[in-house]
Structures are given as C-alpha cells and as structure tokens.
Amino acid sequence: MSWEMVIGLETHVELNTESKVFCSCRAEFGAEPNTHVCPVCMGLPGALPVFNEQVLHHAAKAGFALNCNGHHRSRFDRKNYFYPDLPKAYQISQFYKPICENGWLSVQTSAGEKKIGITRIHIEEDAGKLLHDDQNETLLDMNRCGVPLIEIVSEPDIRSAEEAVAYLRKVRAILTYIGVSDCRMNEGSLRCDVNLSIHKPDEPFGVRTEMKNLNSFQSVERAIRAEYERQASALENGEEIVQETRRYDQKTGKTSSMRRKENSSDYRYFPDPDLPEVRLTDEQMESIKAEIPVLPDARREAYMKDYGLTAYAAEQLTSERWLADYFEQAAGMAKSAVSVANLLQGEVFAIISAKASEAEKNGTAAPEGEASLPVSPENLGKLSDLLSDGRVNSSTGKKILAAMFKDDCDPVEYAQQNALFAVSDDAVLMEIVQTILKQNPAMVVSYRKGKLTVERALMGKAMAAMKGKADPKRLSELLHQALEALER
Numbered sequence: 104m105s106w107e108m109v110i111g112l113e114t115h116v117e118l119n120t121e122s123k124v125f126c127s128c129r130a131e132f133g134a135e136p137n138t139h140v141c142p143v144c145m146g147l148p149g150a151l152p153v154f155n156e157q158v159l160h161h162a163a164k165a166g167f168a169l170n171c172n173g174h175h176r177s178r179f180d181r182k183n184y185f186y187p188d189l190p191k192a193y194q195i196s197q198f199y200k201p202i203c204e205n206g207w208l209s210v211q212t213s214a215g216e217k218k219i220g221i222t223r224i225h226i227e228e229d230a231g232k233l234l235h236d237d238q239n240e241t242l243l244d245m246n247r248c249g250v251p252l253i254e255i256v257s258e259p260d261i262r263s264a265e266e267a268v269a270y271l272r273k274v275r276a277i278l279t280y281i282g283v284s285d286c287r288m289n290e291g292s293l294r295c296d297v298n299l300s301i302h303k304p305d306e307p308f309g310v311r312t313e314m315k316n317l318n319s320f321q322s323v324e325r326a327i328r329a330e331y332e333r334q335a336s337a338l339e340n341g342e343e344i345v346q347e348t349r350r351y352d353q354k355t356g357k358t359s360s361m362r363r364k365e366n367s368s369d370y371r372y373f374p375d376p377d378l379p380e381v382r383l384t385d386e387q388m389e390s391i392k393a394e395i396p397v398l399p400d401a402r403r404e405a406y407m408k409d410y411g412l413t414a415y416a417a418e419q420l421t422s423e424r425w426l427a428d429y430f431e432q433a434a435g436m437a438k439s440a441v442s443v444a445n446l447l448q449g450e451v452f453a454i455i456s457a458k459a460s461e462a463e464k465n466g467t468a469a470p471e472g473e474a475s476l477p478v479s480p481e482n483l484g485k486l487s488d489l490l491s492d493g494r495v496n497s498s499t500g501k502k503i504l505a506a507m508f509k510d511d512c513d514p515v516e517y518a519q520q521n522a523l524f525a526v527s528d529d530a531v532l533m534e535i536v537q538t539i540l541k542q543n544p545a546m547v548v549s550y551r552k553g554k555l556t557v558e559r560a561l562m563g564k565a566m567a568a569m570k571g572k573a574d575p576k577r578l579s580e581l582l583h584q585a586l587e588a589l590e591r
C-alpha cells in the first residue's frame with residue numbers, strides 16, 4: 104500500500120486597510136523603508152495599541168465568505184518570542200478566542216469537487232521585514248510591523264499538491280472578490296505554511312513537519328512533492344520523522360531542517376492586557392454579510408448554465424474577480440461567449456505567462472492582475488468575432504492579439520491596414536481549388552481510387568497557395584465539393 108499525504112495549510116493574508124491594525128500608520132506596500140512607523144508599531148515602552156475597526160470588518164467578511172461562524176466576542180493574546188523583526192518581542196494575535204471558526208470551501212480538481220474544512224480564522228499583526236544585502240549585512244524595514252493579517256487555518260483535509268494549490272487559488276479568489284486583500288503572493292500579501300505528514304490509509308496520521316512562508320503556487324506544489332518524497336523514503340529506510348520546521352529551497356528543490364517545531368506552550372500565550380475584548384453585534388454581522396457579492400462558485404455555475412462553458416473553463420475564468428468581470432464584458436459584446444473564453448484561456452493566457460516568465464528571467468516584475476491584460480474587453484470581443492466568423496484564422500489572430508497587447512488597437516482596423524483578412528470570396532477560393540487539383544493530378548487519381556486521406560494534403564497545398572489567408576472552413580468545403588464532384 105502506498106503512502107498517503109495529509110496536509111493542513113495555514114494561510115496568512117494581509118488585509119488592505121488604510122492604516123495598521125493597532126496604530127494610525129499607513130499600511131500600504133512598497134513605501135521607503137521605515138517611513139510608516141510610530142512608537143506603537145516600533146514597540147516603544149509605554150505606547151498603547153488601539154484596535155482598527157476596519158480590520159474587524161474585513162476579517163469578519165472573510166470569515167463569512169468562507170462559511171465560518173463569527174463570534175460575538177473575540178480577544179487578543181500575546182504570542183511571545185524573540186526575533187529581530189519583532190520589536191515588542193511578542194506578536195498580538197488571537198489564540199484563545201479567534202473571531203471566526205468552523206468554515207469550509209470547495210475546490211475542483213481532476214478528481215471532481217471536494218470540500219475542505221476551515222478550522223479557524225484569527226486576526227494578528229504582521230512582523231517587520233529583514234533585508235539581507237550583498238555586503239552580508241542585514242537591514243530592518245519596520246513598515247510592515249503592525250500591518251493587519253488574518254490567518255486562515257485549514258483542517259488536515261488536503262490529500263495532494265493539486266488540492267493544496269486549488270485550495271489556495273480558491274482562498275485568493277474569494278478574498279479578492281470580497282475586496283479585503285489584493286492577495287499578491289509576490290508582494291507577500293498572501294503566504295502559506297504547509298503542514299504535511301504521511302501515513303498508510305488504514306493507520307493513524309504520521310508525525311508532521313511544517314514548511315513556512317511559501318510565496319508562490321509553484322513553490323507550494325514543489326515543496327509538497329519534495330517533502331512527501333523525503334518522508335516516504337525516510338520511513339521506508341526505518342528512520343523516524345521528527346516534528347520540526349523545514350525550509351524549502353527553490354534552487355535545489357529540497358527541504359532542509361531549520362529548527363525543532365515549537366508547541367503552543369513555548370509561546371506563553373496570555374490575554375493582552377492593553378486591548379479590550381472585541382465585540383461584534385448581530386446587526387454588524389448582518390450588514391457585513393449583506394455586502395458579500397456573488398462569489399466564484401456561484402459565478403462558475405452561472406457560466407456553465409448561461410454561456411455553455413465547461414466546468415474547467417468556468418473555474419479558470421472565475422478564479423479572479425477582475426478576470427470574471429472582464430470576461431463578462433467581452434462576452435457581452437461578442438457573438439460567442441465560448442469563443443471569448445477560448446481566446447482568453449488560450450492565446451491571452453499564453454501571452455501573459457510568457458511575459459511573466461520573461462520578467463522572471465530578467466529579474467523584473469511583470470504586471471499582475473488587471474494590469475497584465477492591457478486590451479479592452481470591447482477589442483477582445485471584436486477579435487473573438489473575427490475568429491469565430493472565420494474572417495481571420497488562428498495564426499493571424501495571434502499576430503493581431505500581439506499588436507493589441509502593445510497599444511490596445513482595434514483588431515478590425517489593424518487587420519484592414521495590414522491586409523490580414525482571410526479570403527472567403529467563393530470565386531477566389533474556387534479558382535485556387537481548381538489550380539491545386541490541376542497541379543496535382545496524381546493525388547487526384549488516388550482520391551478517385553478511394554484514398555480519401557489525400558484531401559488533407561490538398562487542403563494544405565491550397566492554404567499554402569493562399570499564404571494562409573483563406574477562410575479555412577469555406578476553403579475546405581469548396582475543396583471537398585470539388586473532389587466529390589469528380590467521378591470515381
């Protein structure tokens with residue numbers, strides 16, 4: 104019997120509030136180091152925290168969107184540990200009484216739909232950031248100290264790397280839909296700790312290890328596979344798995360031990376005496392629930408029903424709110440929603456991911472989200488129509504799309520200016536068909552003798568003679584008619 108992996112995820116999400124969680128410093132990303140700091144978030148003696156109500160709102164909204172129960176009373180606790188990025192030597196978190204508990208979300212994987220439980224969601228403050236420069240010095244940026252976070256703790260319901268990534272994508276989709284975070288993994292506003300153990304399915308769970316701060320879907324997937332392999336080969340060699348925190352190295356693709364895992368008792372949690380209990384009234388809960396828009400799962404169902412998309416296409420196009428909004432706008436202006444969906448998932452995603460890997464190679468940042476698609480929905484809808492009407496073929500479509508990514512040009516005008524329209528004029532196409540048949544008498548003879556496969560070869564020749572600019576559907580119809588008209 105093979106080993107089964109058991110995974111639970113702890114996902115940290117920075118909330119996009121104006122100010123930090125316990126002081127009025129700005130919480131935005133990317134400012135000059137150490138410019139958004141004050142005595143409270145620097146942990147100076149005597150400074151007192153004041154809770155930002157917007158954080159309560161955002162955290163509860165996230166909880167409700169993830170099907171959790173919200174608590175009328177929650178409380179802050181101090182998690183004590185020393186690290187240079189934590190000036191107070193404790194982090195304010197919610198240990199004993201978190202704001203939300205008992206939720207779930209559902210994911211689509213190749214094996215079908217699966218529900219994954221969410222144990223709890225609690226509010227906490229982020230730590231600062233250590234920057235290691237090339238002179239072997241470590242610098243400290245405290246702008247991030249006190250940026251509000253929620254930690255979403257899943258049940259150990261995940262059984263594969265694919266499910267883990269699907270879960271994270273769904274968390275990101277839901278949180279961006281409700282607008283409480285931008286969930287940018289490259290900026291650290293969504294990051295994830297993976298707890299993984301393996302066991303034989305009929306035996307109790309094994310000892311788990313934790314891999315911290317994974318900040319891309321790819322590293323989550325690779326870290327899980329690497330750690331699974333390591334644990335399986337250790338157990339098969341009769342070694343024991345120890346409970347510990349491990350680091351995943353992207354370069355080697357391996358995990359290595361960092362430190363023995365702490366237990367919660369090591370943190371000496373106790374209620375923070377500087378902060379009162381947090382209250383959430385029924386009225387507040389109802390008004391927060393009423394703000395939640397149509398979420399990705401409901402939108403996915405609607406796309407399958409209303410537009411005839413496949414489950415996979417609908418899942419992909421609803422994975423981010425901007426993308427779903429964009430798709431709906433473009434589909435509304437085009438003749439075929441399926442053609443718009445195909446164009447987005449095919450050529451458009453291909454260009455975006457090519458730009459992203461080029462940027463990664465050059466060490467620069469590729470635009471993300473909405474900015475990664477600089478084409479208006481209107482123009483994309485027009486291109487979709489050109490393709491679905493057969494006025495341009497797919498390779499010309501690619502060329503036009505590349506131009507549209509440069510300056511969002513109108514695809515119809517661009518095709519006109521560059522003489523890219525496919526020829527669908529029957530007279531012109533028929534003439535080509537006749538010429539090709541005349542030039543290839545041997546193939547025509549084999550067709551007559553019943554070798555029907557030569558039709559494809561003749562089609563290739565006709566298309567080549569038109570330099571790829573024929574309407575392929577019409578051309579093949581005319582060719583077929585001409586061949587059938589020949590006597591056998």
Ligand SMILES: [Zn+2]
Pocket residue numbers: 123126127128139140141142143144145249
């Ligand atoms: Zn501050």
